[in-house]
Amino acid sequence: MKLLSPQQIHEWDAYTIEHEPIASIDLMERAARRCTDFIIEHNFKHQQILIFCGKGNNGGDGLAIARQLIEAGLSPVVYILEFGAKGTDDFQTNLHKLHQLTTAIHFIQAAEFFPVIDKHKDLVIDALFGSGLNRPLQELSAALVDHINNAGVTVIAIDVPSGMFIDKSSKDNIVIKAKYTLTFQALKLCFIVAENAPCFGEVHVLDIGLINSFLQTIKTYTLVTKQLITTQLIQRNAFAHKGTYGHALLIAGNKGKMGAAILAAKACLRSGAGLVTINTNENYFTAVHAALPEAMCIDRSENIDHSIYKSAGIGPGIGVNDESAIVVAATLTQFTKPMVIDADALNIIAANEGWLNNVPAGSIITPHPKEFERLFGKCADDFERIEKVMALSIQYPFTIVLKGHHTMIASKGEAWFNTTGNPGMAKGGSGDVLTGMLSALLAQGYDPLQSALTGVYLHGLAADIAIKNIAQVSMLATDIIDHISDAILSLQETDDTSLSF
Numbered sequence: 001m002k003l004l005s006p007q008q009i010h011e012w013d014a015y016t017i018e019h020e021p022i023a024s025i026d027l028m029e030r031a032a033r034r035c036t037d038f039i040i041e042h043n044f045k046h047q048q049i050l051i052f053c054g055k056g057n058n059g060g061d062g063l064a065i066a067r068q069l070i071e072a073g074l075s076p077v078v079y080i081l082e083f084g085a086k087g088t089d090d091f092q093t094n095l096h097k098l099h100q101l102t103t104a105i106h107f108i109q110a111a112e113f114f115p116v117i118d119k120h121k122d123l124v125i126d127a128l129f130g131s132g133l134n135r136p137l138q139e140l141s142a143a144l145v146d147h148i149n150n151a152g153v154t155v156i157a158i159d160v161p162s163g164m165f166i167d168k169s170s171k172d173n174i175v176i177k178a179k180y181t182l183t184f185q186a187l188k189l190c191f192i193v194a195e196n197a198p199c200f201g202e203v204h205v206l207d208i209g210l211i212n213s214f215l216q217t218i219k220t221y222t223l224v225t226k227q228l229i230t231t232q233l234i235q236r237n238a239f240a241h242k243g244t245y246g247h248a249l250l251i252a253g254n255k256g257k258m259g260a261a262i263l264a265a266k267a268c269l270r271s272g273a274g275l276v277t278i279n280t281n282e283n284y285f286t287a288v289h290a291a292l293p294e295a296m297c298i299d300r301s302e303n304i305d306h307s308i309y310k311s312a313g314i315g316p317g318i319g320v321n322d323e324s325a326i327v328v329a330a331t332l333t334q335f336t337k338p339m340v341i342d343a344d345a346l347n348i349i350a351a352n353e354g355w356l357n358n359v360p361a362g363s364i365i366t367p368h369p370k371e372f373e374r375l376f377g378k379c380a381d382d383f384e385r386i387e388k389v390m391a392l393s394i395q396y397p398f399t400i401v402l403k404g405h406h407t408m409i410a411s412k413g414e415a416w417f418n419t420t421g422n423p424g425m426a427k428g429g430s431g432d433v434l435t436g437m438l439s440a441l442l443a444q445g446y447d448p449l450q451s452a453l454t455g456v457y458l459h460g461l462a463a464d465i466a467i468k469n470i471a472q473v474s475m476l477a478t479d480i481i482d483h484i485s486d487a488i489l490s491l492q493e494t495d496d497t498s499l500s501f
């Protein structure tokens with residue numbers, strides 16, 4: 001599934017109207033019907049439904065929902081924000097139809113016409129502005145949204161919370177604070193970024209039957225779904241031996257942080273690497289052997305024969321110190337095969353000017369937003385960061401994995417957003433697990449981009465499976481590792497809930 005711009009969404013609507021074919025007003029009816037079904041099925045216990053409409057097609061949806069609710073025996077009250085301009089054709093058609101059924105239609109020309117909203121009794125449907133928003137809300141529309149937000153009422157936003165831009169930052173703008181957003185057909189970029197999370201609430205993607213073949217023509221961000229990953233999986237060969245699936249070197253762990261190395265190594269083995277060696281200080285070998293007998297160790301002061309390793313993962317728990325800086329510098333210049341660069345290795349690179357240019361082609365860097373900032377500087381908002389990642393993925397020959405709720409994966413000017421994972425992962429050690437998994441995939445011969453897409457998806461999926469039996473607050477990074485196998489097995493199942501995005 002792809003993340004479309006407002007222009008592309010508009011074209012997708014038009015394509016469906018032409019090729020299904022379906023009249024625009026009937027498509028609006030279908031979109032409204034999905035919303036009405038949601039509202040009725042959820043059986044909200046509110047006594048009064050207030051529907052606020054603009055005069056674009058989002059408002060048209062609101063009017064159609066009002067009519068459908070009346071037909072279902074409810075008595076919504078409609079408020080239309082009036083600027084004097086004529087509504088769109090579909091808005092006007094729906095207004096005409098609604099007038100036949102009710103007189104509870106009010107026009108708001110000034111703040112004095114704002115209705116009193118009772119948060120205990122009222123349910124608000126926000127159909128003021130949708131994907132056609134072209135400037136921040138101001139004056140009367142801003143005042144109305146403030147009025148709704150201040151009421152603390154439950155709001156269901158239609159398509160997008162009014163005031164929120166689909167594909168650019170709405171930071172510091174006035175935006176509806178919705179409890180639910182019912183968005184049409186596909187997730188949008190505005191629902192991927194953390195900065196909008198306080199406004200969109202629970203996002204439900206409603207299928208309004210837009211024709212999928214349109215998407216083949218579109219170049220934009222893609223969601224990482226089960227379908228994408230399943231097509232990329234390499235099957236294990238019956239005649240395989242441990243050498244077939246690569247030897248991964250993990251340069252990880254240090255005093256007080258050996259856990260990071262062990263987590264990465266265990267995740268690496270569970271994700272299919274043939275052999276794993278941890279490069280760390282000799283003093284900590286016993287800890288590794290006790291926790292993970294399958295892993296081997298090599299002392300950090302020894303010269304490494306890089307030729308025997310198929311991939312490397314560097315950074316988890318190494319600390320930012322001179323000894324670690326030496327091993328990072330040496331690895332960047334001497335290791336010629338794909339590697340994963342994470343955590344303190346990234347912090348060391350960030351602290352040393354020019355080292356970024358030594359990151360070999362084919363590597364994967366896995367910064368979280370703070371590490372990203374240390375490497376590439378501050379961004380004004382989440383959208384600027386996404387654009388920066390895109391530009392950097394063209395500038396540098398490595399794959400960028402920007403970690404977060406919807407981890408972004410970018411390479412050569414193309415980007416994907418992950419759809420698995422949950423807040424149970426917001427605990428130390430989750431990133432170390434990812435480094436181990438990515439190193440394993442590289443060792444098995446997946447190319448860097450495939451490794452990043454597959455590893456990030458499986459990492460989140462393992463965590464999603466884990467929370468079926470573990471409270472999110474209680475989840476440990478170890479629990480992610482313990483469910484990697486389930487995640488891999490579930491890829492072989494045919495159902496695909498992730499495709500609902």
Ligand SMILES: NC(=O)C1=CN([C@@H]2O[C@H](COP(=O)(O)OP(=O)(O)OC[C@H]3O[C@@H](n4cnc5c(N)ncnc54)[C@H](O)[C@@H]3O)[C@@H](O)[C@H]2O)[C@@H](O)CC1
Pocket residue numbers: 010013014024027028029031054055056057058059061088128129130131132133134135136137138141158159160184
């Ligand atoms: N056939 C279609 O095209 C369909 C469209 N649908 C709905 O149509 C919506 C998009 O409709 P529109 O393109 O008419 O756009 P909107 O309904 O979002 O409204 C845009 C209108 O508001 C004005 N406007 C934009 N920003 C403003 C601001 N800050 N202050 C005041 N006025 C502002 C614009 O000039 C334009 O007249 C979608 O979000 C969705 O709800 C759905 O009915 C599905 C089918």
Ligand SMILES: Nc1ncnc2c1ncn2[C@@H]1O[C@H](COP(=O)(O)OP(=O)(O)O)[C@@H](O)[C@H]1O
Pocket residue numbers: 343368403404405406407420421422423424425426427428429430431432433434459460
């Ligand atoms: N709320 C969340 N939703 C989905 N994934 C999350 C969430 N919080 C953390 N993660 C994932 O967990 C990992 C955390 O990595 P990181 O911050 O480097 O942790 P650490 O360095 O402590 O191991 C990342 O892969 C991130 O995408």
Ligand SMILES: [K+]
Pocket residue numbers: 058126127128129130157158159160161162
């Ligand atoms: K809206």
